[in-house]
């Protein structure tokens with residue numbers, strides 16, 4: 236998404252996440268022009284709000300000047316569980332209420348002066364202790380009801396700046412308990428990574444059309460079962476057991492061995508039915524050093540057909556947001572086998588020690 240300062244709509248939307256990393260990922264997704272995360276040009280600008288370090292801060296991402304109505308944006312958000320499950324609260328504020336106040340006392344005075352006391356209010360404030368502060372300080376003439384309300388008092392305090400507005404209930408985002416923490420039907424939360432990677436890279440068509448897949452570091456099998464839902468055949472490589480329901484899938488062939496086993500090539504050919512069969516997708520989520528995982532993947536990349544996709548989790552230790560050094564080493568490592576440029580994405584579903592490497596076979 237490109238920032239276009241001159242074009243803005245009337246609403247700003249602050250999204251509160253569980254941690255600062257997630258807020259930064261929401262912003263990075265919006266700025267990445269080649270990923271398919273948000274609707275095109277959906278906001279005039281996006282930023283991480285407030286003073287923050289790489290991992291600590293107010294955990295807020297601001298989408299300034301929504302191009303659609305806030306109702307449309309919230310319903311779009313609700314339809315994307317891979318985003319929704321990372322969102323704690325949403326604060327939508329009309330830009331016409333752009334007045335910025337500098338203290339909580341001033342905020343209460345302003346609310347008392349301009350808020351219609353006939354509105355039955357639900358308070359949605361950031362930080363949470365501002366909510367208690369407002370409840371305590373508002374005069375008893377204000378009617379507060381968190382269940383049956385006719386307006387939502389949105390209030391935000393970031394640094395020493397405060398904004399507030401009363402908005403219709405239709406722009407109140409409810410984090411319903413119906414967003415599964417884990418992609419439906421799966422035993423392990425690891426599945427959220429492969430699901431999100433396919434979503435953000437726009438690989439739905441590739442997933443629908445794939446016939447054969449190799450999944451390295453497959454146990455207990457959530458990636459394998461996700462891939463087996465559309466592929467004709469999935470070769471799952473892991474010395475550990477797959478969970479019984481995954482192992483029982485007729486199109487899953489479990490090779491109970493390490494990826495570096497000398498017999499691996501013949502075992503794969505046998506599982507695929509012929510030495511000549513190449514796979515459409517090669518995935519790797521093994522829990523080892525990124526260079527070890529890369530060596531394993533490079534050994535198996537000859538089974539990937541030209542144009543086939545390789546998706547690999549990099550499990551790193553102590554990495555900050557800037558993964559460019561590791562990434563450029565990997566790029567060189569795969570230079571002769573993957574098309575340029577491979578991608579390194581920090582998925583919402585990745586931990587702070589992980590990243591996801593994606594490339595296309597030459």
Ligand SMILES: C[S@@+](CC[C@H](N)C(=O)[O-])C[C@H]1O[C@@H](n2cnc3c(N)ncnc32)[C@H](O)[C@@H]1O
Pocket residue numbers: 423425426451452453454455456457458459472473474475492493494495520521522523531
């Ligand atoms: C995080 S788990 C993978 C989770 C899996 N993607 C899922 O969705 O259920 C990592 C797996 O990598 C496997 N592993 C580690 N080193 C391996 C290797 N050299 N070859 C094959 N599997 C390996 C481990 O046995 C472990 O089951």
